[in-house]
Amino acid sequence: MTCTEFLSKLTDYFDDHLEADLIADVKAHVKKCSHCEVVMDTTRKTISIYRENELYEFPDALRDRLHAAIMKKCSKAS
Amino acid sequence: MPAIQSPETKEIHPDVALVARAKQGDTAAFEQLVRQYERQIFRVAQHITQNREDAEDIAQEAFLKAYGKLDQFQGNSKFSTWLVRIAVNESLMRLRKRKTSRTVSMDEDVQTEDGAIPRDFAEWRPNPEQLYGKNELGEILRKTIQGLPPGFRTVFTLRDVENLSTEETAEALGLSVPAVKSRLLRARLQLRERLSRYFHQTSGGSKS
Numbered sequence: 390m391t392c393t394e395f396l397s398k399l400t401d402y403f404d405d406h407l408e409a410d411l412i413a414d415v416k417a418h419v420k421k422c423s424h425c426e427v428v429m430d431t432t433r434k435t436i437s438i439y440r441e442n443e444l445y446e447f448p449d450a451l452r453d454r455l456h457a458a459i460m461k462k463c464s465k466a467s
Numbered sequence: 468m469p470a471i472q473s474p475e476t477k478e479i480h481p482d483v484a485l486v487a488r489a490k491q492g493d494t495a496a497f498e499q500l501v502r503q504y505e506r507q508i509f510r511v512a513q514h515i516t517q518n519r520e521d522a523e524d525i526a527q528e529a530f531l532k533a534y535g536k537l538d539q540f541q542g543n544s545k546f547s548t549w550l551v552r553i554a555v556n557e558s559l560m561r562l563r564k565r566k567t568s569r570t571v572s573m574d575e576d577v578q579t580e581d582g583a584i585p586r587d588f589a590e591w592r593p594n595p596e597q598l599y600g601k602n603e604l605g606e607i608l609r610k611t612i613q614g615l616p617p618g619f620r621t622v623f624t625l626r627d628v629e630n631l632s633t634e635e636t637a638e639a640l641g642l643s644v645p646a647v648k649s650r651l652l653r654a655r656l657q658l659r660e661r662l663s664r665y666f667h668q669t670s671g672g673s674k675s
Binding site: 396397399400401404406423424427428430431432434435436438439440442444445447451452454455456458459460462463464466467 | 505601633656
């Protein structure tokens with residue numbers, strides 16, 4: 390597997406959409422290619438850091454205001 | 468060996484009953500759906516538009532549209548995916564109206580090779596969470612995702628932040644599954660490359 394082929398499989402690898410033999414190929418590639426090993430590790434961290442950190446607050450006051458506004462609009466429409 | 472489930476015994480999503488009641492004019496059922504998804508819809512809109520006021524407007528419009536078009540919801544997809552699709556369309560429309568936005572279509576951005584090929588091969592050590600405080604880290608993450616073209620930002624938000632499946636993301640964006648996968652790879656690699664500027668050094672924080 391080349392580095393380009395590795396990259397093309399990366400998303401399916403993370404999302405668990407790869408067949409067993411391709412998973413083995415990906416794993417074998419990162420064992421011998423330190424650049425791709427870093428790319429895999431830091432891309433995985435990129436995904437997890439965005440998943441774990443809530444970027445925008447949604448305080449109760451905002452939720453209450455938004456909820457009331459939505460229901461008001463919908464009740465006018467019905 | 469586990470028994471094979473027939474389609475009839477497949478678990479029915481609780482939203483199905485709520486939507487059915489809402490279609491009959493049960494406002495309380497619709498309000499329950501609003502309560503369940505207002506946060507997610509607001510968050511999706513804020514991620515795409517990067518603007519809190521716009522996100523508030525979009526969330527209101529999205530639910531109003533959903534309410535008005537409930538009869539058109541056939542139940543072929545999840546109600547939440549259908550709702551996200553409405554919110555994404557509203558958000559992209561809002562971006563289009565902004566004079567400052569360069570590109571707003573899901574089809575643009577694809578030609579660029581920017582960030583498609585990794586260039587930074589330094590490890591992230593120590594972990595970003597050890598390197599930066601929570602507020603500073605949040606600022607870096609916001610700034611970095613803001614720099615992504617809207618089409619990529621939208622795919623990343625639905626798939627990786629909101630955890631929609633690839634198929635649901637494709638449905639919500641009106642794209643094919645391969646198109647989602649290719650945009651998702653680009654989005655992930657571009658974010659990784661940009662975050663590396665902050666995370667790859669071994670001590671201190673980058674002020675670039």
